[in-house]
Amino acid sequence: MTQLLETRGVGKTFGRVTALEQMDLVLSQGEVLGLVGQNGSGKSTLLKIIGGLVQPSSGEMLLHGKPVRLRSQSDATMHGIGMVHQEQSLVPNLTVAENIFLDKPNAAKAHGLYRWNRLFDAAAAQLRKIEIDIDPRATVEDLRFAQRQQVELAKVLAVEDLVSHPPIILFDEPTSVLTPDEIRLLFRQIERLRQTAAIVFVSHRLDEILHISDRAVVMTDGCKVADEPVTALDRESLYRLMVGRQRTIRAPRAVETRPAESLTPRLDVTGLSTGRQVRPATLAVAPGEILGLLGVQSSGAEEFCRALFGAEDDVHGTIRLNGKQISVTSPAAAVQAGIGYLPANRHVEGMLKGRTLVENMALTFGLDYGHRGMIVNRRAERRVASEWITRLRVKTRSADARIDDLSGGNQQKVVLGKWLLSRRLQLLLLDHPTRGLDPGARDDLFAVIRSEAAKGLSVIFIADTIGEVLDLSDRVIVMRDGAMSAEYNLNRGDAPSEEDLVRAMV
Numbered sequence: 001m002t003q004l005l006e007t008r009g010v011g012k013t014f015g016r017v018t019a020l021e022q023m024d025l026v027l028s029q030g031e032v033l034g035l036v037g038q039n040g041s042g043k044s045t046l047l048k049i050i051g052g053l054v055q056p057s058s059g060e061m062l063l064h065g066k067p068v069r070l071r072s073q074s075d076a077t078m079h080g081i082g083m084v085h086q087e088q089s090l091v092p093n094l095t096v097a098e099n100i101f102l103d104k105p106n107a108a109k110a111h112g113l114y115r116w117n118r119l120f121d122a123a124a125a126q127l128r129k130i131e132i133d134i135d136p137r138a139t140v141e142d143l144r145f146a147q148r149q150q151v152e153l154a155k156v157l158a159v160e161d162l163v164s165h166p167p168i169i170l171f172d173e174p175t176s177v178l179t180p181d182e183i184r185l186l187f188r189q190i191e192r193l194r195q196t197a198a199i200v201f202v203s204h205r206l207d208e209i210l211h212i213s214d215r216a217v218v219m220t221d222g223c224k225v226a227d228e229p230v231t232a233l234d235r236e237s238l239y240r241l242m243v244g245r246q247r248t249i250r251a252p253r254a255v256e257t258r259p260a261e262s263l264t265p266r267l268d269v270t271g272l273s274t275g276r277q278v279r280p281a282t283l284a285v286a287p288g289e290i291l292g293l294l295g296v297q298s299s300g301a302e303e304f305c306r307a308l309f310g311a312e313d314d315v316h317g318t319i320r321l322n323g324k325q326i327s328v329t330s331p332a333a334a335v336q337a338g339i340g341y342l343p344a345n346r347h348v349e350g351m352l353k354g355r356t357l358v359e360n361m362a363l364t365f366g367l368d369y370g371h372r373g374m375i376v377n378r379r380a381e382r383r384v385a386s387e388w389i390t391r392l393r394v395k396t397r398s399a400d401a402r403i404d405d406l407s408g409g410n411q412q413k414v415v416l417g418k419w420l421l422s423r424r425l426q427l428l429l430l431d432h433p434t435r436g437l438d439p440g441a442r443d444d445l446f447a448v449i450r451s452e453a454a455k456g457l458s459v460i461f462i463a464d465t466i467g468e469v470l471d472l473s474d475r476v477i478v479m480r481d482g483a484m485s486a487e488y489n490l491n492r493g494d495a496p497s498e499e500d501l502v503r504a505m506v
């Protein structure tokens with residue numbers, strides 16, 4: 001196999017934080033390298049260095065055997081290195097075609113100006129290449145999230161046609177926001193690319209790593225701790241290498257530990273509908289119950305949760321919390337009533353950028369720890385935030401670090417902590433809470449949710465996978481086309497097969 005890229009002793013420090021240490025890695029043409037590691041272990045940093053976005057603090061990189069210094073992302077692009085980011089990198093008010101060629105300075109241009117027809121034709125060819133039917137003239141902000149993700153892929157894969165040598169394509173957790181169909185399409189592209197390119201694929205889903213990769217590299221605290229062909233690995237051994245401990249298998253919750261049904265429901269919803277996607281729904285959730293919602297995208301599950309949080313327009317129906325009717329006209333009203341919501345898109349809705357971990361965590365319920373009326377007790381806030389930072393194993397140098405400086409998965413934990421530290425929280429709505437979490441962190445999160453539920457917190461959660469729903473929930477409701485299509489009470493012994501659930505979903 002031809003060696004395309006080599007990193008020799010590459011390291012990166014951010015102030016006092018060492019993100020990457022002495023990384024030696026070889027990438028060859030025709031191979032898919034699966035990169036795994038706990039949240040904050042340095043995977044994104046390594047990818048960003050290879051992709052030209054971050055400059056290493058030490059070590060060197062060789063491309064086709066020659067030392068190279070990549071000064072920017074477009075420098076990397078011109079060397080045939082493309083990267084699909086965890087967050088989308090498109091410019092919303094430009095067309096699809098402009099976005100695809102934005103970082104390719106000379107494409108479809110004459111005297112520095114676009115030749116529009118040529119640009120649109122070239123973009124159409126790139127979209128066709130990856131079997132995507134999107135108008136290259138459309139403005140990106142008018143596209144749905146999933147379509148934007150596809151444009152992102154087209155943009156990156158356009159580097160194939162830019163260089164005469166084999167490209168290097170980096171995927172940083174590409175599947176966490178994709179539906180199963182979109183993942184299949186992505187994997188088809190990776191199989192096609194495998195013929196010519198070298199690929200690095202980061203995912204927290206170990207099954208995906210084992211399925212698509214030839215080799216797996218495991219990182220811990222910025223160091224490479226294993227580099228093995230996937231044929232020598234299975235789910236368990238990969239988990240152990242990553243997390244450093246064996247998986248704890250959940251003991252089934254005994255039925256009698258569940259709250260009696262005669263209790264006033266924590267949440268009682270009658271005829272709740274939203275103008276666009278949810279048809280009138282009636283449901284009750286008991287105190288301490290964990291209800292899993294399953295559905296394909298556009299099933300209405302997300303909108304249902306957002307409606308409960310006052311974040312949807314045109315909501316009808318009645319919502320009772322602990323028997324009392326409440327009017328959830330805005331997220332502020334929902335918070336006031338004791339309802340929390342972890343959004344799937346934490347970067348847009350969940351996080352205060354530029355602020356510290358404590359500020360983010362104390363944002364909503366800081367006043368719970370105030371004394372003498374409205375005066376906030378900063379010391380108490382800090383103490384409680386620090387307790388949750390420890391409990392959720394957030395990897396940070398300090399509670400006063402800026403949230404921006406944390407890895408994606410650790411940011412997710414902070415946004416969740418913001419709700420969990422509340423003393424008044426009655427109902428927590430979790431929209432894809434495990435997105436971006438490594439498998440160990442996911443198990444930790446489930447343990448925390450179970451323990452809070454045992455203390456009485458009611459939880460409704462939308463999971464990434466059927467396995468997660470079955471793992472965490474007491475009861476599962478499947479939604480299809482805005483209505484509830486099936487219900488299974490796992491604590492009462494219902495044991496739906498994956499096939500049952502999929503049938504109810506589609």
Ligand SMILES: Nc1ncnc2c1ncn2[C@@H]1O[C@H](COP(=O)(O)OP(=O)(O)OP(=O)(O)O)[C@@H](O)[C@H]1O
Nearest residue numbers: 014019039040041042043044045405406407408409
């Ligand atoms: N710009 C930055 N400033 C300060 N620290 C940073 C910065 N970027 C990353 N770090 C730190 O470097 C370490 C590695 O982060 P990185 O994002 O590479 O982890 P990761 O393995 O990709 O994590 P995740 O799985 O959560 O995405 C973390 O401790 C993170 O806080």
